[in-house]
């Protein structure tokens with residue numbers, strides 16, 4: 001797992017680490033690591049033009065010391081100081097000693113690399129006007145955009161951008177990954193995140209949220225053993241689609257079958273379509289109770305929101321089985337929250353932003369807090385979809401998904417996610433982790449399918465076996 005941390009948590013760890021170190025050591029580690037990443041990105045230093053955007057805090061200090069390292073290696077380094085009388089004095093002296101100089105924003109027009117040291121974890125509110133003007137000039141220029149610790153303008157804690165932010169292609173972050181680099185608008189502004197170890201590890205508290213790695217997911221993908229049969233692999237029940245629109249039922253059932261093949265039962269009005277597409281599924285057009293025993297239900301995609309759908313949903317939610325509540329079922333729960341309020345078995349709600357708003361009010365800029373708010377309000381697990389899907393449990397535990405591709409923004413991919421999630425809910429991990437595993441697998445399937453060009457939802461189902469085989473082989 002990759003821990004995600006808030007600015008306050010990182011500052012606390014910094015204080016503890018500093019207690020045993022000479023002043024300035026952590027900044028030297030940060031700046032040396034930053035310069036090494038820049039050298040790696042540039043391929044060489046000699047003759048390369050580097051421009052530093054320098055605010056008056058330690059973030060600017062990091063940029064100045066890294067600039068000094070690059071200048072010693074032969075780079076032409078120019079520091080643009082936002083507040084010349086308040087720039088980090090030792091950092092500026094080091095840069096000048098190394099042959100660097102100070103200059104104006106016009107240097108950005110010829111930069112090979114721009115280091116954004118305007119503001120890091122000490123930022124508050126929207127980026128100020130003078131900083132915004134520099135960011136615009138950097139974007140207009142040809143340089144590779146690299147943020148120091150956090151792209152200026154991004155909230156390190158939440159990923160919110162109040163106003164504008166430095167649109168980094170790479171972010172070199174120190175000590176720990178901040179939550180705001182991987183979620184919401186911050187994810188888009190951060191580009192590729194590089195973590196530089198500055199020795200905070202032993203001093204960091206439990207993380208604010210977590211990201212699963214391929215290896216974390218692989219432990220939940222054991223192949224069947226000699227003693228397994230179709231029932232022991234988990235029985236998923238799917239209620240999705242309608243006679244007129246069977247697609248959601250076909251996608252959801254196919255995803256459940258492909259994700260963790262054991263047994264999938266389908267109950268609903270898309271029975272004919274599902275039977276034709278998936279002869280492996282046990283299909284009934286009757287009510288959920290007629291489907292036979294299942295270990296987890298997926299209910300909602302394309303099922304409609306009429307009284308018949310409401311009554312089917314109520315029947316499923318009245319069981320003591322884990323349930324994935326998706327799409328139309330979310331609309332029904334928004335109208336009647338009591339449907340899930342009394343459940344003790346795991347319930348995972350999987351809204352996109354509009355569905356979330358109907359249930360809990362607008363998502364807002366802090367997506368992790370929003371998911372936590374929803375989970376606490378209904379005592380459920382909430383999987384909030386997005387380019388970085390967030391999972392929050394009712395106890396506050398949270399995951400931010402690290403996989404995926406914007407090619408997933410196409411109809412029906414959510415139906416596939418619901419089916420995959422149903423499959424993982426039948427065994428193994430607890431609800432929140434199952435949801436995080438499903439989002440991870442779904443994102444990897446999207447990446448794999450997108451290698452062949454634009455994907456449609458059915459492609460995700462087709463590549464699921466190969467996705468799982470690849471993940472099973474993951475060792476880190």
Ligand SMILES: NC(=O)C1=CN([C@@H]2O[C@H](COP(=O)(O)OP(=O)(O)OC[C@H]3O[C@@H](n4cnc5c(N)ncnc54)[C@H](OP(=O)(O)O)[C@@H]3O)[C@@H](O)[C@H]2O)[C@@H](O)CC1
Pocket residue numbers: 010011013014026027030055056057058059060062118119120121122123124125126127128131148149150174175198
């Ligand atoms: N923690 C660690 O382990 C380590 C931390 N390290 C580094 O220290 C950094 C934190 O440094 P920090 O505390 O000095 O704050 P920082 O991010 O430079 O911000 C303060 C500056 O921003 C300005 N400013 C504020 N808001 C603004 C806005 N909206 N728009 C524009 N400007 C704004 C504010 O201006 P002022 O309010 O003072 O006028 C002041 O100039 C951290 O991110 C990392 O890089 C590493 O060196 C080593 C280990």
Ligand SMILES: Nc1ncnc2c1ncn2[C@@H]1O[C@H](COP(=O)(O)OP(=O)(O)O)[C@@H](O)[C@H]1O
Pocket residue numbers: 327352385386387388389404405406407408409410411412413414415416417442
């Ligand atoms: N821009 C994007 N980048 C990455 N993933 C996305 C993006 N847009 C949507 N997704 C993912 O695609 C899926 C869409 O689900 P949903 O909105 O329910 O669509 P549908 O109802 O058509 O199935 C979710 O898993 C979501 O996280």
Ligand SMILES: [K+]
Pocket residue numbers: 059116117118119120147148149150151152
């Ligand atoms: K920065």
